[in-house]
Amino acid sequence: MSIDQPAWWTSAVVYQVYPRSFADSNGDGMGDLGGVLGKLDYLAELGVDVLWLSPIYESPQHDNGYDISNYQEIDPVFGTLEEFDTLLAGVHERGMKLVMDLVVNHTSNRHPWFIESASSRENPKRDWYWWRDAREGFAPGERGAEPANWGSAFSGPAWTLDPTSGQYYLHLFAPEQPDLNWENREVRGAVYSMMNWWLDRGVDGFRMDVVNFLSKNPALPDGTVPAGQLWGDGSPHFLSGPRIHEFLSEMALAVFDGRDADLITVGEMPGVTIEDAKLFTDPARREVDMVFQFEHVSLDQGPGGKWDYRGLDLLDLKTSWNRWQKGLAETGWNSLYLNNHDQPRLVSRFGDDAGFRYESATLWAALLHLHRGTPYIYQGEELGMTNVPFTSVDDFQDLESVNWFREATTELGVTESAALAALRIMSRDNARTPVQWSDAPHAGFTSGTPWLAVNPNYTTVNADADRASEKSVYRFYQQLIALRHDNEVVRLGRFEMQQEDHPTLYAFTRTLGAQVIRVLGNVSGNELVLPDLQETGGSPGLVLGNYDAGSPDRLRPWEVRILESN
Known part of the structure; x- marks a missing residue:
């Protein structure tokens, strides 16, 4: 990719659909493919270019579909392959693309591959997963007998004993999600074959879950135990591991070589460094x-x-975003997001969801979308949906949240009230409550009983109300998306941070040739008198803002202005 020949996705905006919470077409309380199909016109009107579907494969749903038992079937809770084909055709008819969530660091423990692997030490698929004997000097099942001291992302050890064979298997996430052994060429070949099957069916690419975890140090050594934790940090031994670039290059050759250049591949990479990102x-x-x-x-x-x-x-955020903008300015590309299915709601976490919900939601949207990179919108973000007022741990369904609450209150000395307060702020369930379409029962998400309770504020915060309002978060997102589509400076302009040390002003410019876009954001609930900013180009005109015209030398609470000069 170059300035002369920019890739199509430099002007694209991705919308993430978490299907079980998006829209329910059959009244069983669970979102499904029919529900997504019924909302395609809504998404096309918003203006997004790519739909990313969180996993819809056959799954026991232990981790809401990120535990896959059959990569080439649709889970019945979401529909059928025929319904998927209909949805895919509907997406393409509206000029959008569809990206599948690819989860190949691990499978479900009910996947036929793992069932075979676990059947005996001599099974040909035994080496498709990571199996190890108990630590020397320990009997299998003893505390401390785990082959390495790594902790799981979902609490507890990253190893589970199989009593039949007397060996442990590795799972960086839940015990029901055993890690595939990518050192095995047959594993890689089976994954590539599956990916080709989906591309042949017409999908437009993959968002690859924790893809930089695929290559592990085969020695699987112990990790350092952080203060206040029970288990070791194994991440130095699997984050962007020794063969990861080899595996991804091999994947590109086996799966994408010779195919349409309009495909897209997104690597979800926790812990990735800028230098590694440039290589990837x-x-x-x-x-x-x-x-x-x-x-x-x-x-x-x-x-x-x-x-x-x-x-x-x-200041921490400005430093981080500035580093990534500068680091990938010449080579590489970043995804821009603040919301997804694993993060609490943006407007509650970083804004003011009570007094300035519209203003803070739109401010963060503008700051994010005006950076260099490909913006992502998570369902409901474009409506300013908020965190949920959970009252009890029994309200939560997220595996990570429930497991941590149990471990924190029984082994880490955290009080139940403190643990519950943390869950209210950071739990993934905040992002997973059903999309609020209307003020009808259950927010118009389902005619049945929703799998996870709807946020009680749906009567005022919903798509119908927002789109009819003079202060519409949805309409603001529409304008941001159109701006990226139409303005080359937004897509490719050079980024320059201003007032790096200012505690509440987020200001930067994007420059391409003689064109300059300046973004000014007041990240606070107080009025901000603007400091002197070095002007570039001619007199700037307002392109987009979240308030009516105001004083040129001050910003109101959570106000953002996008200005352009030539």
Whole structure:
């Protein structure tokens, strides 16, 4: 990719659909493919270019579909392959593309591959997963007998004993999600064959879940145990591991070589560095088109990790985003997001969902979309949906949340009230409540009983009300998307941060030739008197803002202005 020949996705906006919570077409309380099909005109009107579907494959749904038992079937809860084909055709008819969520670091423990692998130590598929004996000097099943001291992302150890064979298997996530052994060439071949099957069916690419976890250090050594934790940090031994670039290059050759250039590959890569991201997304290396990294959504967390919420310091975010903008300015490409199915609601986490919901939702949207990279919108974000007022741990269904609450309150000395407070802020269930379409029962999501309760504020925060309002978050997102489609500076312009040390002003420019776009955002609930900013180009005109015309030398609470000069 170059300025002279930019890739199509530089002007694209991706919309993530979490199907079980998007729209229910048959009244069983679970979102499905029919529900997505029924909302395609809504998405086309919004203006998005790509739909990313969270997993819809056959699954026991232990981790809401990220535990796959059959990669080439649709789970009955969502529909059938025939319904998928109808949806895919509907997406293409409206000029959009469809990207599948590819989860191949691990499978379900009910996948036929794992069932075979676990059947005996001599099974030909035994080496398709990571099996190890108990630690020397320990009997299988003893505390401390795990082959390495790694902790799981979902609490507890990353190893589970199989009593039949007396060996442990590795799972970086839940015990029901055993990790595939990518050192095995047969594993890689089976995955590539499956990917080709989906591309032959007409899908337009993949968002690849934790794809930089695929290559592990085969020695699987112990990790350092962080203060206040029970288990070791194994990440140095699997984050962007020793063969990851080899595996992704091999994948590109086996799956994408010779296919339509309009496909897209997105690598979700927790812990990825800028230097690695440049390698992963360098077009000359042909690994992935863009990375999906997590640095910026970890900045409000204390040393205790995700559940140690400290609130956002804007200076930290400015530093992080500036580093990534500069680091990938010449080579590489980043995904721009603040919301997804794993993150709490943007307007509650970083904005003011009570007094300035519209203003803070649109401010963050503008700041994000005006950076260089491909913006992602998570369902309901375009409506300013908020976190949920959960009252009890029994309200939560998210595996990560429930497991952590249990471990925190029984082994880590956290009080139940403190643990519940952390869940309210950071739980993934905040993002997974049903989309609020109207003020009808259950927010118009279903005619039945929803699998997860709807946010009680649906009577005022919903698509019908927002789209009819003079202060419409949806309409603001429409304008941002159109701006990226129409304005080359937004797609490709050079990024320059301004007032880097200002505690509440987020200001930057995008420049391409003589054209300059300036973005000014007041990330606070107080009025902000603007400092002197070095003007570039002619007198700037307002392109888009979230308030009516105001004073040129000050910004109102959560106000954002996008200005352009030639």
